[in-house]
Amino acid sequence: MNGTNDKPSEISKEDFDNTLSRYALTDPQELLDSSKESVSDGAIERLIAKFEESAHVDDADVEFWYARELQVLFDYATWDKFLNVIEKAKNSCETSGYPIGDHFSHVGKMVEIGSGAEKVIDDLQLTRYACYLVAQNGDSRKKPVSFAQTYFAIQTRRQEIQDKNEANTPLTENQYRILLRNEIKKRNVHLASAAKGAGVVEPLDFAIFQNFGYKGMYGLDNNGIKRTKGLKKSDNILDHMGGTELAANLFRTTQAEDKLKRESIKGKSNANQAHFEVGQKVRQAIEDIGGVMPEKLPAAENIVKIARKMQKAIKDSTKKSVGDK
Numbered sequence: 177m178n179g180t181n182d183k184p185s186e187i188s189k190e191d192f193d194n195t196l197s198r199y200a201l202t203d204p205q206e207l208l209d210s211s212k213e214s215v216s217d218g219a220i221e222r223l224i225a226k227f228e229e230s231a232h233v234d235d236a237d238v239e240f241w242y243a244r245e246l247q248v249l250f251d252y253a254t255w256d257k258f259l260n261v262i263e264k265a266k267n268s269c270e271t272s273g274y275p276i277g278d279h280f281s282h283v284g285k286m287v288e289i290g291s292g293a294e295k296v297i298d299d300l301q302l303t304r305y306a307c308y309l310v311a312q313n314g315d316s317r318k319k320p321v322s323f324a325q326t327y328f329a330i331q332t333r334r335q336e337i338q339d340k341n342e343a344n345t346p347l348t349e350n351q352y353r354i355l356l357r358n359e360i361k362k363r364n365v366h367l368a369s370a371a372k373g374a375g376v377v378e379p380l381d382f383a384i385f386q387n388f389g390y391k392g393m394y395g396l397d398n399n400g401i402k403r404t405k406g407l408k409k410s411d412n413i414l415d416h417m418g419g420t421e422l423a424a425n426l427f428r429t430t431q432a433e434d435k436l437k438r439e440s441i442k443g444k445s446n447a448n449q450a451h452f453e454v455g456q457k458v459r460q461a462i463e464d465i466g467g468v469m470p471e472k473l474p475a476a477e478n479i480v481k482i483a484r485k486m487q488k489a490i491k492d493s494t495k496k497s498v499g500d501k
Contacts, residue, residue: 223249223320232301235379235386236368237361237414241307242285243300250310251318262300265309279306349419350482356422357479360414363429370436374447381444388448392455393428394471405475416475424470428458 230245243262244255252258266276285299302310314321347355368382376385387397394401401413417425432454435441441450462469 223323227307227324234301235382237364237412238303238368240281240301240303243302243310244285244297246302246307246310249320250314250324251320261310261314264313265306268309268313269306274305279303279309350479350486352419353417353422353476353479354483354486356419356426357414357417360422360426360429363426363433367429367433367436370433371447374436374441375444376447385444385448385451389428389432389451389455392452392457393424393459394455394469395459396471401471404471407475411478415479416477418473418476420467421470421473424458424462428455431458 226249227241230241230249231239232241233239243258247255247258250258250261252261262280266280269276269279279302281301283299283301284296286294287297289295311321311324314324316322316325371382371385376382390401391397396404398413399409401407402409402411405413405416407413407416414422414425432451435450435454436447439450441447459469
């Protein structure tokens with residue numbers, strides 16, 4: 177992982193996906209404990225906080241980071257030098273068998289240049305996996321890069337312990353929710369791709385497309401669902417769904433994607449109508465089996481908070497396991 181090595185670091189996305197939901201939740205103290213460096217100025221805490229604060233979410237519910245913002249966090253003085261690291265990370269992604277375009281997306285970004293003027297500069301949108309690869313291929317002599325590498329190492333160890341503990345243990349409701357929520361995030365990426373193929377290209381168009389699915393399934397749009405369930409406008413409704421409701425929405429998502437592809441649907445209006453019809457079918461199925469209509473299901477505790485609580489338990493288990501050795 178030394179930044180002076182020209183050979184890209186090769187890391188499987190499958191290994192990374194296993195720790196994806198925990199990656200952002202490392203206790204900064206663990207880095208202090210595990211790092212050989214003595215740091216007392218809060219640099220690690222600030223790095224982790226800034227990394228999470230820099231995350232963006234697109235209309236397909238996929239989080240990403242801008243490379244130029246990551247450049248600053250990783251302490252690279254020039255864009256050209258950081259691009260060299262990104263190229264190594266791309267090579268790692270390709271070598272691991274994953275499409276580069278799924279994790280590294282070139283975009284133009286507007287920046288102010290003074291006196292109210294703006295210009296477009298090149299940038300990239302990076303997935304968490306891409307950020308992982310960038311860290312692994314970065315210069316480990318830089319403290320932020322070194323801490324990021326340790327960050328991932330801790331998460332991998334945690335996953336090993338959790339996998340061992342959960343091998344013969346049924347999933348709890350909260351574990352089931354996290355599993356389904358993460359799967360919906362993945363499937364929404366596929367749905368967005370299928371919708372784009374049908375002509376739903378712009379972010380606003382995709383938001384409208386999603387609303388048609390909700391209207392068919394709930395009889396309400398996104399904002400209507402939030403009002404009915406007593407959620408705030410800023411809340412993500414998927415983060416407040418219980419396991420049953422998440423499972424129903426996962427079915428809606430996969431069936432909408434399949435319908436768009438199977439019927440080769442073209443045009444925004446046709447795509448919206450198709451999503452609405454799929455939502456209606458899911459709603460009808462729930463009614464036919466005597467289930468509770470989705471809009472009447474209570475809002476659940478924010479899954480992000482649940483994940484943090486579970487992460488603390490994993491952290492305690494990690495420390496105990498290390499102490500027993």
